[in-house]
Amino acid sequence: MATYALQLPVRRTLPAHSKHKIPTKTFVAGYLTDVVPASVNGDAQLACAPSRESYSSRDQVEAAIRDSARLLQLKANWDDEGARPVDHRSYSRAIDFLRRGDSIRILGGASLPVPRISACNDGSVDLHWNLPKRELVVNIPATDQAFATFYGDEREDNPIKGKISLDSDQSWLFHWLA
Amino acid sequence: MCWSKEEIPNSDGLLLRVHKQYVDNDGEPNLGAFSPKPDGAPGLSVNWEKYATAEETRQAAHRPHLNGVVRLITGDVRFIPNTAVEHEPVCDNRAHSEIVVSSPEDDEHRLKLKRRAAWVIGPP
DSSP states (O other): OOOOOSOOOOOTTSOTTOSSOOOHHHHHHHTGGGOOOOOOOSSSOOOBOOOTTOBOOHHHHHHHHHHHGGGGGOOTTTTSSOOOOOOHHHHHHHHHHHHHHHHHHHHHTOOOBOOEEEEOTTSOEEEEEEOSSOEEEEEEOSSSOSEEEEEEEETTEEEEEEEEETTSOOHHHHHHHO | OOSOOOOOOTTSEEEEEEEGGGBOTTSOBOGGGGSOOTTTOSEEEEEETTTOOHHHHHHTSSSGGGEEEEEEEHHHHHTSTTEEEEEOOBTTBTTEEEEEESOTTOSHHHHHHHHHOEEEEOOO
């Protein structure tokens, strides 16, 4: 398993002079047609699921984060098969990680898609981006460890996977996604 | 042992129960549905379609009405790296099988299982 600690090469479609500047039209033309509010309906459903292709405003990222706070209300055995409650520290680390990614978007002028924020039965938290060409999951474990695992690919091709520190800059991962 | 273990053909279907808590607003199962249980189980419990229907799989849940069932093709699952499918019958369930993941902390298998899953019953 590869462990990525350094920034990956900048995506080929980006201008060579600016690794953070991603043309807005790319996103408008490609993905913005399916933007929906990142809201959760009123029943017991707890996963936060915006449109899978949404590139949306900072407000929508924050709305997804607010909705995902419901994950913290999950009691032991929330799936009737022994699932553990979501670890509050894991949840906080996941949200901090997401907000850092969102700030990168703001600084670089590109959009960060809104991920699905969901719980696993071991109390860990998944951040899952499912885009037309690329898909990425980052799992923040239900422990004190400062590493998260990730896996991403381009519809089964060119996979990346490994562990990342949650305490350091991982902007390359968001740029890979974009 | 009540039932003998058999080899599951690649073309056969596997049925996986998905609790409502693992279903997103758009009706898609999220990745949590494809995680092994946190008790150290080697993999995901599924039913071999040869010996169980989707409805029987759903009814085996503690609260069936809160569960849907997705179907996976055995050969598609075996194609995922570090993943195997084994028939593990138990006395009260001849269909019981396991999707065994050799590195359960790896997120790859969850993403790829989700891609290959199709609803048979549900989502709840």
